[in-house]
Amino acid sequence: xxxxMLSLDGEGTKSLYEQIYEYLKDEIRRGKIPCGExxxxxxxxxxxxxxxxxxxxxxxxxxxxxxxxxxxxxKGYFVCEMDELYHLDSAPAMSEENEITETNQYRYDFTPNxxxxxxxxxxxxxxxxxxxxxxDQKELFHLGDPKGEYALRKAISIYLYQARGVNxxxxxxxxxxxxxxxxxxxxxxxxxxHRIAMETPGYRHAYDIFQRLGYECCTVSMxxxxxxxxxxxxxxxxxxxxxxxxxYPMGIVMxxxxxxxxxQWAARKEGRYIIExxxxxxxxxxxxxxxxxxxxxxxxxVIYIGTFSKSITPSLRISYLVLPAGLxxxxxxxxxxxxCTVSRxxxxxxxxxxxxxxxxxxxxxxxxxxxxxxxxxxxxxxxxKGIKKIFGERSGVHLLVQMADQRTEQELIACAGQVGIxxxxxxxxxxxxxxxxxxxxxxYAAMKEEEIHTAAGLLIRSWGxxxxxxxxxxxLRPDDKQCCVxxxxx
Amino acid sequence: xxxxMLSLDGEGTKSLYEQIYEYLKDEIRRGKIPCGExxxxxxxxxxxxxxxxxxxxxxxxxxxxxxxxxxxxxKGYFVCEMDELYHLDSAPAMSEENEITETNQYRYDFTPNxxxxxxxxxxxxxxxxxxxxxxDQKELFHLGDPKGEYALRKAISIYLYQARGVNxxxxxxxxxxxxxxxxxxxxxxxxxxHRIAMETPGYRHAYDIFQRLGYECCTVSMxxxxxxxxxxxxxxxxxxxxxxxxxYPMGIVMxxxxxxxxxQWAARKEGRYIIExxxxxxxxxxxxxxxxxxxxxxxxxVIYIGTFSKSITPSLRISYLVLPAGLxxxxxxxxxxxxCTVSRxxxxxxxxxxxxxxxxxxxxxxxxxxxxxxxxxxxxxxxxKGIKKIFGERSGVHLLVQMADQRTEQELIACAGQVGIxxxxxxxxxxxxxxxxxxxxxxYAAMKEEEIHTAAGLLIRSWGxxxxxxxxxxxLRPDDKQCCVxxxxx
Numbered sequence: 001x002x003x004x005m006l007s008l009d010g011e012g013t014k015s016l017y018e019q020i021y022e023y024l025k026d027e028i029r030r031g032k033i034p035c036g037e038x039x040x041x042x043x044x045x046x047x048x049x050x051x052x053x054x055x056x057x058x059x060x061x062x063x064x065x066x067x068x069x070x071x072x073x074x075k076g077y078f079v080c081e082m083d084e085l086y087h088l089d090s091a092p093a094m095s096e097e098n099e100i101t102e103t104n105q106y107r108y109d110f111t112p113n114x115x116x117x118x119x120x121x122x123x124x125x126x127x128x129x130x131x132x133x134x135x136d137q138k139e140l141f142h143l144g145d146p147k148g149e150y151a152l153r154k155a156i157s158i159y160l161y162q163a164r165g166v167n168x169x170x171x172x173x174x175x176x177x178x179x180x181x182x183x184x185x186x187x188x189x190x191x192x193x194h195r196i197a198m199e200t201p202g203y204r205h206a207y208d209i210f211q212r213l214g215y216e217c218c219t220v221s222m223x224x225x226x227x228x229x230x231x232x233x234x235x236x237x238x239x240x241x242x243x244x245x246x247x248y249p250m251g252i253v254m255x256x257x258x259x260x261x262x263x264q265w266a267a268r269k270e271g272r273y274i275i276e277x278x279x280x281x282x283x284x285x286x287x288x289x290x291x292x293x294x295x296x297x298x299x300x301x302v303i304y305i306g307t308f309s310k311s312i313t314p315s316l317r318i319s320y321l322v323l324p325a326g327l328x329x330x331x332x333x334x335x336x337x338x339x340c341t342v343s344r345x346x347x348x349x350x351x352x353x354x355x356x357x358x359x360x361x362x363x364x365x366x367x368x369x370x371x372x373x374x375x376x377x378x379x380x381x382x383x384x385k386g387i388k389k390i391f392g393e394r395s396g397v398h399l400l401v402q403m404a405d406q407r408t409e410q411e412l413i414a415c416a417g418q419v420g421i422x423x424x425x426x427x428x429x430x431x432x433x434x435x436x437x438x439x440x441x442x443x444y445a446a447m448k449e450e451e452i453h454t455a456a457g458l459l460i461r462s463w464g465x466x467x468x469x470x471x472x473x474x475x476l477r478p479d480d481k482q483c484c485v486x487x488x489x490x
Numbered sequence: 491x492x493x494x495m496l497s498l499d500g501e502g503t504k505s506l507y508e509q510i511y512e513y514l515k516d517e518i519r520r521g522k523i524p525c526g527e528x529x530x531x532x533x534x535x536x537x538x539x540x541x542x543x544x545x546x547x548x549x550x551x552x553x554x555x556x557x558x559x560x561x562x563x564x565k566g567y568f569v570c571e572m573d574e575l576y577h578l579d580s581a582p583a584m585s586e587e588n589e590i591t592e593t594n595q596y597r598y599d600f601t602p603n604x605x606x607x608x609x610x611x612x613x614x615x616x617x618x619x620x621x622x623x624x625x626d627q628k629e630l631f632h633l634g635d636p637k638g639e640y641a642l643r644k645a646i647s648i649y650l651y652q653a654r655g656v657n658x659x660x661x662x663x664x665x666x667x668x669x670x671x672x673x674x675x676x677x678x679x680x681x682x683x684h685r686i687a688m689e690t691p692g693y694r695h696a697y698d699i700f701q702r703l704g705y706e707c708c709t710v711s712m713x714x715x716x717x718x719x720x721x722x723x724x725x726x727x728x729x730x731x732x733x734x735x736x737x738y739p740m741g742i743v744m745x746x747x748x749x750x751x752x753x754q755w756a757a758r759k760e761g762r763y764i765i766e767x768x769x770x771x772x773x774x775x776x777x778x779x780x781x782x783x784x785x786x787x788x789x790x791x792v793i794y795i796g797t798f799s800k801s802i803t804p805s806l807r808i809s810y811l812v813l814p815a816g817l818x819x820x821x822x823x824x825x826x827x828x829x830c831t832v833s834r835x836x837x838x839x840x841x842x843x844x845x846x847x848x849x850x851x852x853x854x855x856x857x858x859x860x861x862x863x864x865x866x867x868x869x870x871x872x873x874x875k876g877i878k879k880i881f882g883e884r885s886g887v888h889l890l891v892q893m894a895d896q897r898t899e900q901e902l903i904a905c906a907g908q909v910g911i912x913x914x915x916x917x918x919x920x921x922x923x924x925x926x927x928x929x930x931x932x933x934y935a936a937m938k939e940e941e942i943h944t945a946a947g948l949l950i951r952s953w954g955x956x957x958x959x960x961x962x963x964x965x966l967r968p969d970d971k972q973c974c975v976x977x978x979x980x
Binding site for chain 2: 018021058061062065066067068080081113115117118120122125126129130133134135138140141142143144176177178180181184188205208209212213225253254255256257258259286287288290291309313314315316317334337338339340341342343344345346394
């Protein structure tokens with residue numbers, strides 16, 4: 001019988017039974033105690049090590065439950081047979097992996113993806129969170145409806161009807177953690193045997209996601225009314241992804257006639273769908289918001305996708321689908337199994353935020369703020385020499401600018417970079433190989449009004465005075481969007 | 491030229507420009523103003539309606555932006571040509587759709603999916619949420635890392651190493667909103683050209699999700715050590731989904747030898763993987779927790795999936811994957827595009843919960859609470875006559891019971907239902923057609939100790955005294971899990 005050579009440490013952080021268990025496990029793993037070997041009985045082990053019998057028992061129990069030893073009735077404990085063991089002994093190679101943070105080398109960033117967080121309703125959100133995280137709200141901590149909570153879906157349904165002309169029963173609404181997730185979920189309902197037509201220039205991220213989900217994607221160009229329906233027809237696509245209320249990034253508002261043509265295209269063939277991405281239609285500074293395409297859809301062909309990323313904050317991770325009748329059935333068959341991806345407390349907070357009128361007030365406040373920023377930027381740009389065209393104004397949170405000279409987007413970006421300003425090329429949004437006119441995108445949501453003022457002033461001087469040659473000299477790595485242009489001291 | 495017949499209401503809720511816009515839109519939609527018709531100039535319209543010229547201008551602007559009219563330079567405004575319009579005029583059919591709530595007809599529910607919410611750390615959570623939702627934490631409201639925040643991944647990495655023996659760099663961890671979502675994401679990395687072997691009886695939900703994601707699934711039976719590796723080999727599967735630390739629902743702990751066999755099976759062929767679902771290994775009442783399979787994996791074959799659903803609350807919607815090296819590369823290629831599905835504020839709260847030791851304290855508290863509930867139920871059941879076997883004890887939050895007589899699961903469920911108690915059949919978890927011994931699952935996490943005491947007492951009388959004939963009489967719809975047995979007055 002195997003002899004145990006172990007001195008226990010009564011003062012250590014490990015309990016006695018753990019020390020015995022680890023010693024024996026180690027001996028077994030190293031082959032010091034061979035397979036089939038009988039171990040001392042718990043009574044003998046206890047005596048030998050001068051511990052209580054229950055301590056010995058606990059050590060054996062642990063070895064038993066992990067499968068190192070087995071207990072044979074009336075015979076005792078034996079080491080199990082096992083194949084050569086992999087070794088786990090070495091400490092984990094927890095190398096000091098550090099967070100990679102992108103350092104922003106720019107003084108001003110005209111990102112089209114920003115939002116104004118200075119005016120996020122932190123206090124209201126804290127108040128709602130305090131209210132929701134109460135012991136008497138226990139039901140919120142159980143798993144909820146896969147579609148999302150009914151009360152939130154109802155609040156969204158009312159909002160969508162009033163603000164966007166969307167006809168949606170709460171039962172048609174599916175809440176999910178972001179558009180990417182909802183595209184994923186949608187792919188389960190639609191299947192991937194479809195060809196999806198996307199507007200170009202368009203929303204590259206959605207295009208990438210569809211491709212990664214296994215869809216064949218094609219691009220359809222736009223005229224000034226939006227997606228070209230004849231080209232769509234020829235493309236062989238059966239799903240059209242459009243942003244009719246405010247196309248991203250071109251800012252086109254699709255007029256009624258084109259909408260009708262698009263709906264007719266969808267109605268002409270079984271299985272065709274239009275995905276209407278209505279990502280930022282809340283922000284329109286002239287006139288009333290443009291009603292949704294979904295509201296004119298009598299043939300149940302429109303899948304509407306909305307989000308609170310622009311209207312509240314992208315970190316909230318709450319988006320929603322409004323499904324037409326046919327897909328709602330498919331959802332019940334294949335989609336319902338997927339648990340909702342948004343926590344119930346977050347859903348409840350958003351529901352209260354909407355029901356109590358905070359959302360409406362927030363939207364009105366943000367619309368006014370964004371309008372001021374929009375007006376400031378527009379007024380500045382109108383003073384710029386050499387500008388050919390400004391478009392995409394009046395709604396959303398970005399403008400597009402074309403210069404009259406021959407500079408490329410990369411040259412203009414480099415010029416701006418020289419004075420510490422980051423601007424964005426339209427080419428990033430071009431999903432095909434066609435040539436597009438040099439266009440720069442200027443997002444203004446995340447900047448303060450005075451920053452817009454200063455940054456636009458710098459931009460005017462830079463673009464107005466700089467030349468293509470200057471730009472080339474300082475353009476270190478033209479294709480690298482992260483390229484760091486040193487503006488210090490300028 | 492078209493003559494406008496409109497009387498404006500200066501007192502109404504609608505502004506003058508809106509009234510003009512709506513009147514004209516309506517006239518165009520009804521065909522009262524034909525296509526191509528010229529509208530009065532803004533000056534004429536203003537005079538005619540006695541409004542300011544800017545009001546007339548705004549009405550036209552709205553019609554222009556929605557595409558009802560067009561402006562021809564130096565000529566004026568003309569009604570656009572458009573195909574016959576669908577009508578949106580009718581009020582939305584917002585029928586009074588009501589929330590369907592499942593009414594629980596049972597006094598006591600031994601659900602194996604419950605958790606104890608009486609002891610959820612509401613106050614701590616509120617405190618953390620107050621701290622996180624501050625204006626100076628603005629960066630939390632931007633979109634974060636697609637993998638989840640680095641600091642949270644680091645906290646999880648440390649926890650996993652200490653508590654589960656999992657070797658995971660933060661970079662290997664992907665945070666997502668629930669296991670269903672992570673299975674979806676995983677399917678993007680793995681592709682669906684795989685055959686997945688699942689344990690039976692096993693976790694039906696994961697099985698369903700894989701099927702809905704397009705995987706071919708097969709089942710592999712278990713002996714008392716867990717999944718049968720020979721059968722796995724024969725099944726032709728290349729992915730094995732297992733719960734080695736505490737199999738659900740059978741409660742089997744896979745011993746070292748079987749783990750080695752499983753790892754060797756995976757290592758034998760390129761492209762094979764083991765998915766280790768470690769859903770509730772935090773709760774073990776005898777001895778130390780069983781280390782993870784991932785910790786013994788030297789061949790980068792184990793995909794580890796963990797969750798906070800059991801250890802904190804399912805409504806939190808935070809789970810995580812630990813990816814082996816090969817799949818991490820695939821993630822960078824195809825998975826990184828998908829934005830993280832968990833809000834950054836929730837991630838931050840969980841990070842602080844872990845870093846500050848709240849999580850450890852919470853786990854210890856819950857382990858002690860669940861152990862008491864476990865002991866209470868076990869003590870009660872041991873008094874029951876006619877019991878053949880109790881198993882799956884010592885860890886997790888449910889037990890399994892087999893009776894010595896010939897009653898079916900449905901009969902036992904009906905008997906229990908008669909006294910207001912809901913219990914669960916093992917057959918729900920059987921993923922193949924094989925015959926399994928009649929077994930009832932009793933979950934105890936969601937019940938109070940005194941409730942367990944009372945409910946177990948009732949169950950003992952019901953099962954001990956009731957007969958199959960009694961049960962049959964009251965068994966209304968045996969296949970309907972929601973069948974309502976009236977227990978009132980009993």
